Amino acid sequence: MPNERKTIEVDGERLTYELCRSARAKKISIRIHPGPEEGGRVVLTVPHRASVRRGERFLSEHAGWVLGQAKRLAGQETMLSRTSVREYRKRRAEALHFVRQKVEQWNTVYGFTYDRVTVRDQKTRWGSCSKRGNLSFSWKLLLLPEQMADYIVVHELCHLKEFNHSSRFWNLVTQAIPEARHIAKELRKS
Numbered sequence: 001m002p003n004e005r006k007t008i009e010v011d012g013e014r015l016t017y018e019l020c021r022s023a024r025a026k027k028i029s030i031r032i033h034p035g036p037e038e039g040g041r042v043v044l045t046v047p048h049r050a051s052v053r054r055g056e057r058f059l060s061e062h063a064g065w066v067l068g069q070a071k072r073l074a075g076q077e078t079m080l081s082r083t084s085v086r087e088y089r090k091r092r093a094e095a096l097h098f099v100r101q102k103v104e105q106w107n108t109v110y111g112f113t114y115d116r117v118t119v120r121d122q123k124t125r126w127g128s129c130s131k132r133g134n135l136s137f138s139w140k141l142l143l144l145p146e147q148m149a150d151y152i153v154v155h156e157l158c159h160l161k162e163f164n165h166s167s168r169f170w171n172l173v174t175q176a177i178p179e180a181r182h183i184a185k186e187l188r189k190s
């Protein structure tokens with residue numbers, strides 16, 4: 001069955017989304033797909049056992065986030081789910097402290113210059129480094145084995161110097177984490 005297209009209004013802004021009723025989904029979630037339309041496609045998934053009204057309430061509660069993401073969306077898929085939002089809010093400050101400390105600690109090896117370090121509720125990526133030197137990490141680094149969190153921090157740090165995955169990049173990463181390639185493989189499996 002194709003998704004039903006619907007619209008809700010939040011603070012005077014119209015938010016069009018697709019409603020997906022799912023037998024397999026375990027929780028209500030919002031996904032934003034990069035799409036041909038401006039701002040991408042917003043898909044609200046509601047498990048069969050939950051009501052559409054509850055789904056819509058979840059969507060309107062997070063409409064600010066959705067509209068912001070949809071506008072900012074630069075080609076990557078993003079997802080938000082009910083439990084992780086609650087968790088994220090609770091642990092955001094702790095996560096930020098954790099990654100800032102890691103960045104500082106590992107940058108003693110490199111001495112790179114970076115701008116901002118932020119934490120986000122990103123599901124599809126563990127970390128990212130912008131061309132302007134901003135480092136951003138998923139709050140879920142907190143939940144990883146420490147060795148993996150270290151690797152992710154070092155990986156993004158090294159993008160400050162090498163904005164690619166060339167052998168020069170990997171040489172840089174392995175200066176701090178000799179077993180980096182192995183950890184990267186493990187992480188892809190998880």
Ligand SMILES: [Zn+2]
Pocket residue numbers: 155159164165
């Ligand atoms: Zn990378």
